Amino acid sequence: MLGVIGLILAIIFLMVFAYKGLSALPLALAGALIAIVFNGMPIYETFMNNFVPGYAGAFTSYMLLFVSSAFYAKLMDVSGCATAIGNKFTQWFGRNHVVLVGIVIVGILTYGGVSLFVVIYAAAPILYTMLKQADLPRHLTVICFSAGSSTFSMTCLPGSPQLSNLVATEYLGTSLNAAPVMGIICGAVMFVLCALYGEWASRKAKQRNEHWSYPPNVDPKNYEVDPSQLPPAWKGFLTIICLILIIVIGSSRGVNATFIAVVAMLIGSVMVIALNPSRFFGKVKWLKLFSDGMTSGVTSIGGIAAILGFGAVVQATPAYQDIINWALGLDMNPLLLAVVVTCIVCAIAGGSSSGQRIMYETMAPTFIASGADLNILHRLVAIASGSLDTLPHSSGLFLVYDLLGLTHKDAYRHSFAVSVVVPLFVTIVATTICVVVGI
Numbered sequence: 001m002l003g004v005i006g007l008i009l010a011i012i013f014l015m016v017f018a019y020k021g022l023s024a025l026p027l028a029l030a031g032a033l034i035a036i037v038f039n040g041m042p043i044y045e046t047f048m049n050n051f052v053p054g055y056a057g058a059f060t061s062y063m064l065l066f067v068s069s070a071f072y073a074k075l076m077d078v079s080g081c082a083t084a085i086g087n088k089f090t091q092w093f094g095r096n097h098v099v100l101v102g103i104v105i106v107g108i109l110t111y112g113g114v115s116l117f118v119v120i121y122a123a124a125p126i127l128y129t130m131l132k133q134a135d136l137p138r139h140l141t142v143i144c145f146s147a148g149s150s151t152f153s154m155t156c157l158p159g160s161p162q163l164s165n166l167v168a169t170e171y172l173g174t175s176l177n178a179a180p181v182m183g184i185i186c187g188a189v190m191f192v193l194c195a196l197y198g199e200w201a202s203r204k205a206k207q208r209n210e211h212w213s214y215p216p217n218v219d220p221k222n223y224e225v226d227p228s229q230l231p232p233a234w235k236g237f238l239t240i241i242c243l244i245l246i247i248v249i250g251s252s253r254g255v256n257a258t259f260i261a262v263v264a265m266l267i268g269s270v271m272v273i274a275l276n277p278s279r280f281f282g283k284v285k286w287l288k289l290f291s292d293g294m295t296s297g298v299t300s301i302g303g304i305a306a307i308l309g310f311g312a313v314v315q316a317t318p319a320y321q322d323i324i325n326w327a328l329g330l331d332m333n334p335l336l337l338a339v340v341v342t343c344i345v346c347a348i349a350g351g352s353s354s355g356q357r358i359m360y361e362t363m364a365p366t367f368i369a370s371g372a373d374l375n376i377l378h379r380l381v382a383i384a385s386g387s388l389d390t391l392p393h394s395s396g397l398f399l400v401y402d403l404l405g406l407t408h409k410d411a412y413r414h415s416f417a418v419s420v421v422v423p424l425f426v427t428i429v430a431t432t433i434c435v436v437v438g439i
Helices: 002-019 024-038 043-079 081-093 098-111 116-134 138-150 152-156 163-172 180-207 233-252 257-275 286-316 318-328 334-349 352-370 374-385 395-404 408-437
Strands: none
Touching: 002 024, 002 286, 002 318, 002 408, 024 043, 024 286, 043 081, 043 116, 043 233, 043 257, 043 286, 081 098, 081 116, 081 233, 098 116, 098 138, 098 152, 098 180, 116 138, 116 395, 138 152, 138 180, 138 395, 138 408, 152 163, 152 180, 152 374, 163 352, 163 374, 180 374, 180 408, 233 257, 286 318, 286 334, 286 395, 318 334, 334 352, 334 374, 334 408, 352 374, 374 408, 395 408
């Protein structure tokens, strides 16, 4: 019990002090220390054998992806393609609904196979232009990213290539299109609720007389450009379409997701330069361009690495296994059991796909033998995994906020509303209907 209390205190510590502005590394170190002490584990050995490998694992897994994505985003900035795309979207849909349009843009990219870790780099420059023209505060971009990448496109819509929809296929033998009607209905409800929140938040920002400001790591000169001096928007659209096609085709042929994303970013970077030679040759300092673009990708990994290190310590504690065993031992309807356990594990792990894997590793045989509709179970678990996975200690939040130059205090209320409250509401309603109807 003392160990369980320690885990709860550690997670509460992360939540409270992340909101107060403490950066990821000291936050993760202190949280891990609390968990270690309360679980009676050796401090130095646990840090060296669990925290450090977890921290280093983020660089091993994501360095090339982040570097190539950040460089691509930098080129889209410098070329003017991102600004041209943002101007075109604003021209098409007006300045009154840019947050809604931003949700759609991110949702399309995510549903097209671009992961959260990539979409933030690809879409951020476009959203900067749109929100700047509407003179809305930068923290509203979080609504676009959280709603577009972590809700309907990630867990609900049939065929989504995101990991949260993919994990169940490995354990249950279902397909990415499991329970399509249910998924579409839940996805539509999520989209509408997120869109309504985005519109409400935009109105409140205007009422508070909030205005646009650039992130500290962004050069305003790339956006303060006469539209007549920008490249045609089709060049930017062509680059993004090719990027999505490469990822979709590569994924459909079983190519490693990270590898194909890196290849897509590199090809996209070459395309940006090739389509806009006059914006680069004789105009930029190449060494500085490479240095600035790639360095920003490496520095963005730090926050994720720290939280993953904390997660590695948590999963090594005896209390963590006790919680998992307790959750797995609950006696209830298989669909309800799957949803409850998924929510608990994803909340502790701070990730949707990792939480699902932990749950399925132990419980998949039980679900298969229960006679429950595995397609319905697949969809309910996917939706549930996208709710409590976005508590303040979620590693993805640190990446998004760092790149946007925001803190939890600035923006977490938006993430909580659209990627915790909305998915949790849909999970509860959908699960209740399935259990009551007896599906």
